[in-house]
Amino acid sequence: MASSSSSSLSRVVVKSSDNNLFVVNKKVASQSQLLKQCIDNMEEKGTNDVILIPLSNVTSNILTLVLEYCEKHADFADDDNNNQELKQWDHEFLKKFDYATLNSLTMAADYMVTKSLLNLCCQFIADSIKDLTVQQIRQIFDIKNDFTPQEEADIKNENAWAFR
Amino acid sequence: MAALPTNIIVEILSKLPVKSLLRFQCICKSWQSLIKSPYFIKIQFNQTLTSHSNLHLLASVEHSSLHCSELDLCHDQVSFSFSALHHPLKPRQPITIVGSYNGVVCISNISKSDVCLYNPLTKSHRKLPASKMSIPNINMTVFGFGYDRNNDDYKVLRIVQGLGKIDDSKNKAEVFSLQSNSRKSIQGIPYSLYYGYYVGVLVNEALHCGYSRIEF
Numbered sequence: 001m002a003s004s005s006s007s008s009l010s011r012v013v014v015k016s017s018d019n020n021l022f023v024v025n026k027k028v029a030s031q032s033q034l035l036k037q038c039i040d041n042m043e044e045k046g047t048n049d050v051i052l053i054p055l056s057n058v059t060s061n062i063l064t065l066v067l068e069y070c071e072k073h074a075d076f077a078d079d080d081n082n083n084q085e086l087k088q089w090d091h092e093f094l095k096k097f098d099y100a101t102l103n104s105l106t107m108a109a110d111y112m113v114t115k116s117l118l119n120l121c122c123q124f125i126a127d128s129i130k131d132l133t134v135q136q137i138r139q140i141f142d143i144k145n146d147f148t149p150q151e152e153a154d155i156k157n158e159n160a161w162a163f164r
Numbered sequence: 165m166a167a168l169p170t171n172i173i174v175e176i177l178s179k180l181p182v183k184s185l186l187r188f189q190c191i192c193k194s195w196q197s198l199i200k201s202p203y204f205i206k207i208q209f210n211q212t213l214t215s216h217s218n219l220h221l222l223a224s225v226e227h228s229s230l231h232c233s234e235l236d237l238c239h240d241q242v243s244f245s246f247s248a249l250h251h252p253l254k255p256r257q258p259i260t261i262v263g264s265y266n267g268v269v270c271i272s273n274i275s276k277s278d279v280c281l282y283n284p285l286t287k288s289h290r291k292l293p294a295s296k297m298s299i300p301n302i303n304m305t306v307f308g309f310g311y312d313r314n315n316d317d318y319k320v321l322r323i324v325q326g327l328g329k330i331d332d333s334k335n336k337a338e339v340f341s342l343q344s345n346s347r348k349s350i351q352g353i354p355y356s357l358y359y360g361y362y363v364g365v366l367v368n369e370a371l372h373c374g375y376s377r378i379e380f
Contacts, residue, residue, distance in 0.1 A: 118172075130181060144192065145192060155196070159186040159189070162184075162187045
């Protein structure tokens with residue numbers, strides 16, 4: 001273990017909402033500002049014990065995905081953001097998921113303060129919904145139409161060109 | 165499926181092009197009020213600027229019509245597909261582009277009597293009130309279109325070139341402000357400006373006009 005004067009954690013244990021444990025090394029965990037903050041706090045206190053971080057909002061399915069992303073990005077942490085290989089990987093990574101998974105992943109990225117993953121998910125969702133119809137959007141996001149038929153027709157008339 | 169929290173909805177919608185946003189206003193009331201809010205418009209606009217997305221190239225063809233094509237700086241663009249815009253000035257009337265900034269385009273008819281600010285993406289527009297300056301020859305008007313960052317305001321400058329000896333009193337000028345929807349007279353500049361097809365060009369937030377050393 002590290003010397004007693006300055007402590008340095010090499011790993012943390014993260015617990016999902018459904019009580020599964022994940023051992024994560026520090027470099028990977030640091031991709032999430034939430035986990036990084038926990039690690040920094042413990043290090044300041046001089047703890048040498050492995051710490052347990054409970055994430056009450058993230059299921060193990062989704063946590064596995066977030067950690068997969070963090071692992072890949074930790075490998076490229078010293079590269080600039082424009083690495084083409086990483087961009088390609090990001091795209092392939094998200095392509096596999098349905099909207100329900102994408103939404104959960106986006107919320108987990110937000111909760112765990114993994115800004116680059118949040119940004120990536122939002123851009124991916126935006127790109128994939130931009131040409132969809134109003135009806136399709138309501139279905140995907142499970143939104144109830146609260147306009148009267150007249151109100152909806154008025155908005156459509158006002159911007160008729162956008163519906164062509 | 166769990167509903168996305170508002171901050172994530174904002175994040176996603178801010179990455180959409182204007183055309184999608186206009187359509188998505190009728191998804192539900194909360195999306196409509198979000199998309200219409202100045203707060204969101206600003207976020208979406210900054211997003212567009214920093215990501216260089218949703219760029220458009222504007223062209224006026226032989227002063228008779230206004231055309232617009234999407235512009236892609238991220239990939240090698242081999243061709244443009246221009247489509248005609250139905251601008252708010254009288255159709256089939258010759259027009260000229262005075263200038264554009266942040267997606268707002270200032271156009272005038274060729275006789276310079278009608279001027280209009282126009283957003284081709286949202287199709288919204290504002291016609292300028294007619295000038296009260298006495299204009300001996302309307303062709304001798306020089307327009308300039310600019311943006312005032314401090315006041316977040318779009319302004320249109322109209323200078324009327326005077327004839328004869330050059331002094332301050334010869335050139336009359338007025339500035340229209342979009343924010344206040346009004347114009348005010350300002351002092352002219354003591355130069356013989358190029359007029360006709362010439363317009364002021366906005367560089368570093370200042371309008372630049374060409375002038376002649378020879379008095380007209």
